[in-house]
Amino acid sequence: MKYSIIGNGIAGVCAAETIRQLDRAAEITLIGDETFPPYSRPMISHVLDGSLSSEKLPIRSSRFYDDLKIIPVLGSRVSAIDVDRRVLTTTDRKETTYDKLLIATGADARPVVAKGVDLKNIFYMRTEAHIRSIIECLPTAETALVLGGGLVGFKAAHGLLKRGLKVTMLITSGYPLSMQVDETAGQMILAELLKSGLTVRVGTSVMAFEGKGKVKRARLSDDSTLSCDMVIVGKGVSPSLAFVPKEKIKIDHGILVDHHLQTTIPDVFAAGDVAEAVDITRKRRWINAIWPEAAAQGCVAGANMAGRHVVYPGSVSRNVMRVMALDVMTLGLVNPPDDFGYKVMAHADRRRGRYRKLVFRDNVLVGAMLINDIDQGGILLSLIQNEIPLKIPDRVLMDPSFNFGKLIA
Amino acid sequence: MKEVIVQPEKCVGCMQCMVACATAHSQTKQLYTAILETPLPKPRIHVGAGVFNEGFPNRCRHCDPAPCMQACLGGAIFRDTATGTVLIDPDRCINCASCAMACPYGVIRFHEDCVAPPGKVVAVKCDNCDQRQSQGVVPACVEVCKTGALIFDEMTDAMKEKTNAVARSVSSGAETYPVSPVFALFKASKKAQLAVQ
Numbered sequence: 001m002k003y004s005i006i007g008n009g010i011a012g013v014c015a016a017e018t019i020r021q022l023d024r025a026a027e028i029t030l031i032g033d034e035t036f037p038p039y040s041r042p043m044i045s046h047v048l049d050g051s052l053s054s055e056k057l058p059i060r061s062s063r064f065y066d067d068l069k070i071i072p073v074l075g076s077r078v079s080a081i082d083v084d085r086r087v088l089t090t091t092d093r094k095e096t097t098y099d100k101l102l103i104a105t106g107a108d109a110r111p112v113v114a115k116g117v118d119l120k121n122i123f124y125m126r127t128e129a130h131i132r133s134i135i136e137c138l139p140t141a142e143t144a145l146v147l148g149g150g151l152v153g154f155k156a157a158h159g160l161l162k163r164g165l166k167v168t169m170l171i172t173s174g175y176p177l178s179m180q181v182d183e184t185a186g187q188m189i190l191a192e193l194l195k196s197g198l199t200v201r202v203g204t205s206v207m208a209f210e211g212k213g214k215v216k217r218a219r220l221s222d223d224s225t226l227s228c229d230m231v232i233v234g235k236g237v238s239p240s241l242a243f244v245p246k247e248k249i250k251i252d253h254g255i256l257v258d259h260h261l262q263t264t265i266p267d268v269f270a271a272g273d274v275a276e277a278v279d280i281t282r283k284r285r286w287i288n289a290i291w292p293e294a295a296a297q298g299c300v301a302g303a304n305m306a307g308r309h310v311v312y313p314g315s316v317s318r319n320v321m322r323v324m325a326l327d328v329m330t331l332g333l334v335n336p337p338d339d340f341g342y343k344v345m346a347h348a349d350r351r352r353g354r355y356r357k358l359v360f361r362d363n364v365l366v367g368a369m370l371i372n373d374i375d376q377g378g379i380l381l382s383l384i385q386n387e388i389p390l391k392i393p394d395r396v397l398m399d400p401s402f403n404f405g406k407l408i409a
Numbered sequence: 410m411k412e413v414i415v416q417p418e419k420c421v422g423c424m425q426c427m428v429a430c431a432t433a434h435s436q437t438k439q440l441y442t443a444i445l446e447t448p449l450p451k452p453r454i455h456v457g458a459g460v461f462n463e464g465f466p467n468r469c470r471h472c473d474p475a476p477c478m479q480a481c482l483g484g485a486i487f488r489d490t491a492t493g494t495v496l497i498d499p500d501r502c503i504n505c506a507s508c509a510m511a512c513p514y515g516v517i518r519f520h521e522d523c524v525a526p527p528g529k530v531v532a533v534k535c536d537n538c539d540q541r542q543s544q545g546v547v548p549a550c551v552e553v554c555k556t557g558a559l560i561f562d563e564m565t566d567a568m569k570e571k572t573n574a575v576a577r578s579v580s581s582g583a584e585t586y587p588v589s590p591v592f593a594l595f596k597a598s599k600k601a602q603l604a605v606q
């Protein structure tokens with residue numbers, strides 16, 4: 001059996017490992033754009049802030065491809081798939097045939113729409129190569145602008161601050177992490193950011209970048225200007241699927257997959273940030289572009305490709321981050337739609353920097369947000385993922401001393 | 410292979426296991442000196458309050474597949490294939506708490522530890538006392554548990570024992586209880602205490 005995997009991110013790597021485990025004789029080809037060994041994408045922010053060197057990024061041994069007898073085709077981009085002939089074409093016009101195919105091409109940083117985006121020293125933060133060019137620019141920069149109040153914007157701002165730059169964070173919405181948290185938490189996080197020495201401007205976006213060759217200023221939506229020597233854009237990601245034949249393989253925002261992670265074409269699978277599966281709490285198609293789901297999807301897709309029947313139950317949006325003194329964890333539906341049928345419990349203790357919010361639908365936990373006391377968050381996630389009707393009073397889950405023992409009478 | 414088996418119905422909440430665990434993971438391995446160490450040694454087994462405030466000893470299950478391992482952003486969590494133990498490499502850990510978000514039992518904590526680089530907060534959890542076991546000594550929590558809530562046994566033997574106990578209790582003329590009546594009494598008193606409050 002000839003397997004081809006496009007993308008050597010965590011989804012592609014996990015799939016390759018699973019296939020090898022289940023099919024010793026398989027011929028596995030892994031085509032990847034990046035030549036760096038399989039590495040931890042989230043960890044690139046630690047290289048930016050100087051706490052890690054990039055040699056620490058790889059998450060598999062340097063013998064990974066040899067050990068698993070995988071044929072690596074690195075530094076090569078797939079430009080077309082012919083699903084009828086089962087052939088892949090790369091940008092250097094080489095062709096590879098396959099019996100089963102996995103598309104695990106992840107996502108690209110979403111470009112910022114503004115005048116002057118072609119100026120030098122405007123960066124994205126998605127790959128190890130991006131970080132290298134950002135670090136090269138650091139000695140020449142004193143002030144930096146970070147666009148976006150999401151996870152990547154946070155990590156970028158924190159990293160630049162630690163490198164001694166004056167950093168302004170520009171957030172289009174009214175408070176940071178608006179996609180993940182509610183206003184109460186957003187304000188607590190904002191206060192924490194300001195304490196750390198960051199300048200944060202909410203409700204503002206960039207209209208244009210100005211400068212001679214290099215960026216020197218940004219013109220903002222409130223008509224003011226802000227001088228900056230460099231910019232990092234963290235405005236979210238979009239699935240990397242330009243090469244996918246859309247008349248054959250159905251696409252919505254990402255590549256549509258069924259509960260075996262197969263696309264609308266038999267023997268073609270998709271996993272990770274590029275795949276659009278079902279979100280368990282939202283009960284609809286959704287992409288949760290996060291590491292643990294990409295890893296899980298890679299394993300499930302690999303198993304199904306190797307002939308097992310493994311069901312992927314769907315994803316749950318979630319994130320955990322440490323924002324200075326605050327540990328922030330968000331799980332599932334934190335801001336439920338306004339319609340009835342949801343029960344929300346929330347308790348904030350601003351003085352101690354604590355906040356706990358739970359969202360239930362028909363006695364099933366569908367969302368949670370914790371600021372500090374996050375140790376037991378995994379139990380809550382498990383309740384959400386498995387949609388387990390609660391058999392104990394819901395207030396027990398609100399107590400910070402909640403633990404696994406409370407679930408078994 | 411023997412492993413630590415938890416029988417929560419026998420736990421009286423004395424927390425001796427926590428003390429023993431912290432000591433076993435200290436530099437000096439002696440309680441009297443361990444409490445003077447920096448960083449202060451901390452337990453990897455956690456006795457939480459159960460439904461009726463009775464003790465509930467909670468430790469890593471060394472799951473296979475392990476959700477924490479799949480979620481680890483730093484590639485720090487791995488399985489020792491010889492023993493099946495899930496371990497965290499403190500040098501690789503980046504303290505991101507992705508594992509805590511994944512662990513369905515809530516057994517991971519974050520703090521400094523004597524085996525981690527000095528001053529670095531890392532994810533810490535049960536390591537099955539791999540050091541002690543390599544010297545032929547049973548895990549510290551089991552050694553001090555006086556009630557049999559924590560035992561070190563072959564899983565198949567423990568399951569057989571449990572099946573027999575259940576069978577005895579449901580067969581006619583049963584004389585022995587699956588669990589000593591003392592535990593039932595203890596739980597009843599905890600329940601009563603809660604009701605009074």
Ligand SMILES: Cc1cc2nc3c(=O)[nH]c(=O)nc-3n(C[C@H](O)[C@H](O)[C@H](O)COP(=O)(O)OP(=O)(O)OC[C@H]3O[C@@H](n4cnc5c(N)ncnc54)[C@H](O)[C@@H]3O)c2cc1C
Pocket residue numbers: 006007008009010011012031032033034041042043044045076077078079104105106107125126127151152155240243271272273274289290291292294319320482505
């Ligand atoms: C700075 C940063 C911080 C993050 N922090 C977190 C976090 O804290 N927690 C969390 O859960 N997630 C985090 N993420 C998200 C996480 O990294 C992603 O969800 C995960 O890496 C997705 O894995 P993937 O395998 O689907 O895709 P990717 O990792 O994007 O891998 C896809 C690979 O495919 C290659 N490729 C793309 N197109 C082609 C083509 N046509 N031909 C050949 N190769 C191609 C790409 O070059 C890439 O190497 C973070 C991401 C970033 C950038």
Ligand code: SF4
Pocket residue numbers: 468469470471472475476477478495511512513514515516517534
């Ligand atoms: S830490 Fe939690 S998820 Fe990981 S092996 Fe232990 S019990 Fe399982």
Ligand code: SF4
Pocket residue numbers: 480481482483484485486497501502503504505506507508509531532
């Ligand atoms: S805190 Fe450490 S062990 Fe846990 S997921 Fe992050 S890197 Fe892995």
